[in-house]
Amino acid sequence: GSSSSLSEELAHIKELLQKESQQRHAAEEEVKVLKNQLLPLRRPE
Known part of the structure; x- marks a missing residue:
């Protein structure tokens, strides 16, 4: 009945949140990698 569809709905929402x-x-x-690549360029030597 409605209880099973509710648990399916919750499982679906949980899956979406995990993704x-x-x-x-x-x-x-990715941002960390990009920052690490940019750091040497910004450092004046």
């Missing part, structure tokens, strides 16, 4: 957090984590890692 989103994984994507955000990957984006943060």
Whole structure:
């Protein structure tokens, strides 16, 4: 009945949140890499 569809809905939402957090984590890692690549260029020597 409605209770089973509710738990399916919750499972779906949980899955979406996991994907989103994984994507955000990957984006943060990319930003770190880019910053590390840019640091030597900005350092005056």
